[in-house]
Amino acid sequence: MLVSSLLAAVALSRTALAAPTVAPARLGGLSRLRNSTLAGRAVFPGNGIHGVNVGAWFVFEPYMAVDEWHNMGGDWLCGDCTQCVNDEFALTQKLGQDKANRVFAQHWDSFITQDDVDLMVQYGINSVRIPIGFWIIEDQVRDDEWYPRGGLDHLRRGCKRFKDAGISVLLDLHAAPGAQTASNPFAGRCLAQPQFWQQDNFDRMNNAAAKLTEYIHAEPDNFGSVWGLQALNEPPTDGNETPMYYQFMQQFVTAVRGKESSMNVPEDQQISTVYMDVSWQWQNNAGNPAYTSGGGNAYDSHVYYSFGAPCGSNGCVEENLGSHVSFACQGAGGRIASDAAQYNTPSFMGEWWLMPLGSTCGAFDQACIRAFGDAQKRGYAPEGAQGGAGWYFWSWKMTNSDDDGSNHLRSYKDAVQQGYLPDQAGAYFNDNVCS
Secondary structure, three states: OOOOOOOOOOOOOOOOOOOOOOOOOOOOOHHHHHOOOOOOEEEEOOOOOEEOOOOOOOOOOOOHHHHHHHHOOOOOOOOHHHOOOOOOHHHHHHHHHOOOOOOHHHHHHOOOOHHHHHHHHHOOEEEEEEEHHHHHHHHHHHOOOOOOOOOOHHHHHHHHHHHOOOOOOEEEEEOOOOOOOOOOOHOOOOOOOOOOOHHHHHHHHHHHHHHHHHHHHHHHHHHHOOEEEOOOOOOOEEHHHHOOHHHHHHHHHHHHHHHHHHHOOOOOHHHHEEOHHHHHOOOOOOOOHHHOOOOEEEEEEEEEOOOOOEEEEEEEEEOOHHHHHHHHHHHHHHHHHHHHHHOOOOOEEEEEOOOOOOOOOOOHHHHHHHHHHHHHHHHHHHOOOEEEEEEEEEEOEEEOOOOOOOHHHOOHHHHHOOOOOOOOOOOOOOOOOOO
């Protein structure tokens, strides 16, 4: 989840694409999602995704669980994260491999439990997005890299719990070899200069994708509700900083489809390849993922207001509730429609929270926050009539992460318990919020 860079100026007007400007070769995958089936092996919810991320589970972001991170041996509020123990790489290196494996195993066991899954079911959550690092496929980690080992078996158990509960899963390759973006723990390693953008790291990322694809199909008891595999979380929004991004996307889908072909997986049983939507990059667009051969099949839009006023084809957000509601109700200011015009459909909102721009809502202004939440949900939900396929809130839970008690703005579990979100994910406090 983006914590250190701005989303201000994410405009939707697009310049020339780096990819061939021809119609995408494979729209069949899109219709599978619209028809609410995927292989008979998993369900893309027909009434829309009402989902949550389970952040900080397999890619630890310290701001989300400060006390636990401290107890594990990490640093917090250290200024420059490249100079302290503020990511999984640095903590594993500090603790040593064996101790890190034990410490992270305890975290994986305790952070998301059966009680969490049961509560998600109670709240009507029908899908989860699980951020994972490439290092979960351990043979892709180099000898000079430090990441915790043993996560794959914990992921298996977690996905089985979701499957057994009737909750579908999107596996999100959140963190890439060498880090795809600068100075951010969500990349697994805080580096001043990202090192992902070169072919050898593309190969490692896509080898991990191929192996995950194999597990998804070979282990239906564990991974039977996985509907998609997401290529890369939040690369830099400036396409000048992502050389060969389009080539990476094509290689990703080739890796997934190649593995499925070798396993004789019928087309109607293939998983969906998922990319950040074309509107994510607002300068020198690096290539439209819809033009990749064999994918993509769904497109992820992240809309945050608290990092700066987001913009869309219908304008930019202003610092008042009416502007926030209008922008959200319009499919985040027209993003869904603009994406669809560029073949990026179905589109879902993969990360959002209840923190508005500036002082639009006070931290505990329940009526304001409720309206803002309703509008964000409805704008991307099918019933919002903007073409959206639903949403995943960021994130399910946070613990001990702030001193002002405002977890309800970023923790779904807390938001429901404190009355800022309805206790049913598909419900609204005001059904007419967008009227």
